[in-house]
Amino acid sequence: MAGQETQAVSTPRKLWEHPNPESTPMYQFLQDVNRKHNLKLKTFRELHAWSLSHRTAFWSAVFEAAHLVHEGTCTRVVDESLPIDAVPRWFEGVRLNYAENLLYVRDPAAPGARGVRNKEDGRVAVTEVREGGTGSGPGGARRTATYGELRARAGEVAAALRRKGVGRGDRVVIVGANSIDSLVLWLATAWVGAVFSSSSTDMGVKGILQRTVQVNPKFLFMDDAAVYNGKTVDLRDKMAEVVAGLRECSNFQGAIAIPRFEEPRDVSAVPQAETWASFLSAAEKDARPEFVRVPFHEPMLICYSSGTTGMPKAIVHSVGGILLNYFKEGRLHEGLGPDSVTLQYTTTGWIMYLASIGAVFLGGHAILYDGSPFQPDPAVLVRLAGELGVTKLGISPRWMFELSKLGIRPREVADLSRLRTVTSTGMVLSDQLFEWFYDEGFPAHVHLGNISGGTDIAGCFGILNPLEPVHVGGTQGPSLGIHVAVYDPAVPDGEPGREVEPGTPGELVATQAFPNMPCFFWGDADPSGAPRPGVAVARPGTKYHAAYFARFPRVWAHGDFCVAHPATGGLTLLGRADGVLNPSGVRFGSAEIYGVVERRFADRVQDSLCVGQRRPRDADESVLLFVLMRPGHAFDAKLASDIKQAIAADLSKRHVPKYIFETPEIPTTVNLKKVELPVKQIVSGHIIKPSGTLANPESLKFYYQFAEVEKLVGPKEKL
Numbered sequence: 001m002a003g004q005e006t007q008a009v010s011t012p013r014k015l016w017e018h019p020n021p022e023s024t025p026m027y028q029f030l031q032d033v034n035r036k037h038n039l040k041l042k043t044f045r046e047l048h049a050w051s052l053s054h055r056t057a058f059w060s061a062v063f064e065a066a067h068l069v070h071e072g073t074c075t076r077v078v079d080e081s082l083p084i085d086a087v088p089r090w091f092e093g094v095r096l097n098y099a100e101n102l103l104y105v106r107d108p109a110a111p112g113a114r115g116v117r118n119k120e121d122g123r124v125a126v127t128e129v130r131e132g133g134t135g136s137g138p139g140g141a142r143r144t145a146t147y148g149e150l151r152a153r154a155g156e157v158a159a160a161l162r163r164k165g166v167g168r169g170d171r172v173v174i175v176g177a178n179s180i181d182s183l184v185l186w187l188a189t190a191w192v193g194a195v196f197s198s199s200s201t202d203m204g205v206k207g208i209l210q211r212t213v214q215v216n217p218k219f220l221f222m223d224d225a226a227v228y229n230g231k232t233v234d235l236r237d238k239m240a241e242v243v244a245g246l247r248e249c250s251n252f253q254g255a256i257a258i259p260r261f262e263e264p265r266d267v268s269a270v271p272q273a274e275t276w277a278s279f280l281s282a283a284e285k286d287a288r289p290e291f292v293r294v295p296f297h298e299p300m301l302i303c304y305s306s307g308t309t310g311m312p313k314a315i316v317h318s319v320g321g322i323l324l325n326y327f328k329e330g331r332l333h334e335g336l337g338p339d340s341v342t343l344q345y346t347t348t349g350w351i352m353y354l355a356s357i358g359a360v361f362l363g364g365h366a367i368l369y370d371g372s373p374f375q376p377d378p379a380v381l382v383r384l385a386g387e388l389g390v391t392k393l394g395i396s397p398r399w400m401f402e403l404s405k406l407g408i409r410p411r412e413v414a415d416l417s418r419l420r421t422v423t424s425t426g427m428v429l430s431d432q433l434f435e436w437f438y439d440e441g442f443p444a445h446v447h448l449g450n451i452s453g454g455t456d457i458a459g460c461f462g463i464l465n466p467l468e469p470v471h472v473g474g475t476q477g478p479s480l481g482i483h484v485a486v487y488d489p490a491v492p493d494g495e496p497g498r499e500v501e502p503g504t505p506g507e508l509v510a511t512q513a514f515p516n517m518p519c520f521f522w523g524d525a526d527p528s529g530a531p532r533p534g535v536a537v538a539r540p541g542t543k544y545h546a547a548y549f550a551r552f553p554r555v556w557a558h559g560d561f562c563v564a565h566p567a568t569g570g571l572t573l574l575g576r577a578d579g580v581l582n583p584s585g586v587r588f589g590s591a592e593i594y595g596v597v598e599r600r601f602a603d604r605v606q607d608s609l610c611v612g613q614r615r616p617r618d619a620d621e622s623v624l625l626f627v628l629m630r631p632g633h634a635f636d637a638k639l640a641s642d643i644k645q646a647i648a649a650d651l652s653k654r655h656v657p658k659y660i661f662e663t664p665e666i667p668t669t670v671n672l673k674k675v676e677l678p679v680k681q682i683v684s685g686h687i688i689k690p691s692g693t694l695a696n697p698e699s700l701k702f703y704y705q706f707a708e709v710e711k712l713v714g715p716k717e718k719l
């Protein structure tokens with residue numbers, strides 16, 4: 001597809017459709033809406049259109065279907081007259097608690113005043129699998145917790161937090177694994193009305209502090225060790241450095257070391273640190289505290305944008321927004337429920353951590369995996385999915401790519417008969433991986449859901465739905481209740497945007513408010529810190545507005561470049577908007593180039609990075625493509641020329657990069673997303689300060705020489 005030209009309207013290959021759509025929660029929800037509102041909606045698209053034109057009715061229906069444990073009476077669902085940049089409040093008058101909703105269900109008939117009953121005590125809620133604990137390798141571990149155990153443990157930690165003075169609005173941070181202990185801490189933090197924030201143990205100290213200092217936490221919890229890629233890492237030195245960095249935080253009271261193995265490590269040499277056991281012992285006899293139910297729009301979770309060039313944004317999400325949106329996505333779009341067994345591969349430092357534990361909210365069983373997805377071998381997650389009867393696997397295109405290159409066919413590795421859904425996010429899912437998934441990878445009955453959204457909305461703009469088929473390429477379509485549109489990228493910043501026709505690429509925007517917009521950025525709205533009990537929550541400030549509303553007035557610009565398919569209505573992501581390539585005025589996404597390299601050269605090229613170069617002296621933008629070779633394969637002029645020819649043939653001559661070079665390393669975030677923006681800035685002549693979010697900041701040094709690319713170009717275009 002070329003730049004701003006319109007795509008030919010041919011329907012891509014159909015890969016999957018639901019054998020019995022009427023059995024799905026999405027269909028049942030549609031019928032409920034029809035009954036209640038005397039409507040005759042038939043299709044997902046009709047339901048989606050209604051969800052936009054009747055926002056109050058739609059979100060009320062989601063609220064009712066979710067059976068949220070709450071108190072208070074909703075005085076207004078939302079002021080529909082407010083534009084999205086007013087960041088309207090939702091469900092005013094409703095108070096609720098995140099942990100309570102994960103551990104209990106609403107039951108007005110239950111005895112007692114709270115109108116709730118336990119989620120079944122004996123049912124397994126979570127299974128933690130540490131790398132190596134998959135039945136095939138030594139040294140690993142598995143643990144499970146039932147709903148009863150989770151409730152007891154979270155209650156005990158909540159009591160300890162209360163005793164230490166942690167309450168509504170205080171921040172508690174963890175640097176920990178995707179483990180039961182981390183989940184227990186999250187539940188306990190939410191239990192007392194405090195705000196939770198997590199980072200992964202593989203982040204560098206600078207990255208952890210760039211995130212954590214911003215939110216001025218009362219306590220840091222940190223694992224005392226980690227396992228990754230077959231290695232055990234002692235984290236006590238890192239803990240000491242993080243504690244030292246947190247001393248500048250006025251609220252900070254100390255660190256608690258969580259034992260990652262049976263035997264806790266001695267942390268007596270870490271200043272201001274105590275063990276998990278000593279932290280808990282102080283509150284041993286305390287009664288489990290009452291849940292602190294907070295207003296719907298009050299903060300529950302802080303996550304961070306990757307901030308590949310500057311400080312990460314500390315994005316604050318509300319308790320109500322998270323719960324309601326997760327019900328909409330998990331239950332309606334993905335069909336999850338009490339019978340579900342989910343495995344979302346993620347660290348605690350990525351927004352997918354929320355999805356990783358989401359099954360607990362819906363009464364299901366969440367598998368928490370900690371470690372490399374390729375240890376002891378690349379089929380490990382497939383075997384685990386078969387063995388534990390996983391019904392939904394959440395994974396990334398990178399994982400599928402590696403399996404496809406290694407010739408691993410998941411359907412031949414394990415019994416995947418119980419698997420219903422595989423979701424993929426983190427990067428653009430190429431067309432060839434869609435085809436691989438059904439032709440070679442997974443059983444035909446599995447629903448492949450390409451999803452896209454992100455940390456900013458703790459959810460998705462483009463998502464799967466069971467009422468429409470899956471075709472090659474893109475997400476199936478928009479998420480209910482979110483008015484997604486594609487705007488003309490040629491409109492200058494700050495000027496009113498205009499929608500482009502389906503088939504024409506542009507910037508992904510949302511035009512109407514939705515409940516899972518962030519409440520504010522920490523430190524942006526209210527530098528003094530937390531909301532105080534009884535005081536209204538802070539409102540978004542200038543950084544928030546600059547992040548989303550500066551591009552087009554009164555419209556949320558998400559920073560993604562995408563195209564809506566004219567025939568299927570699917571939404572295909574083409575890359576980040578700030579990475580859009582624009583040589584000679586032709587705009588296209590880097591994902592289009594990656595698709596060709598992946599499709600045609602994956603046997604030799606492991607990965608690639610494509611950026612635009614525009615220095616002050618340049619009249620036009622040049623496109624630079626960097627390729628990372630697979631071990632044992634050499635880069636040469638012939639390969640560069642073959643890649644150029646393939647891009648010309650598959651896309652157009654105007655897509656062909658001006659230069660192709662070999663690179664020794666591609667910069668990525670700790671969540672393994674490759675990052676283009678710092679490289680784009682570097683090759684355009686800027687000196688940048690790498691953010692602590694990068695997994696390999698040193699890799700950026702290589703790219704500075706390309707600011708003077710003309711001096712480097714030899715006959716082979718190779719360094």
Ligand SMILES: CC(=O)CC(=O)O
Nearest residue numbers: 425426452453454455
């Ligand atoms: C849902 C997502 O979009 C997750 C991410 O890649 O940030």
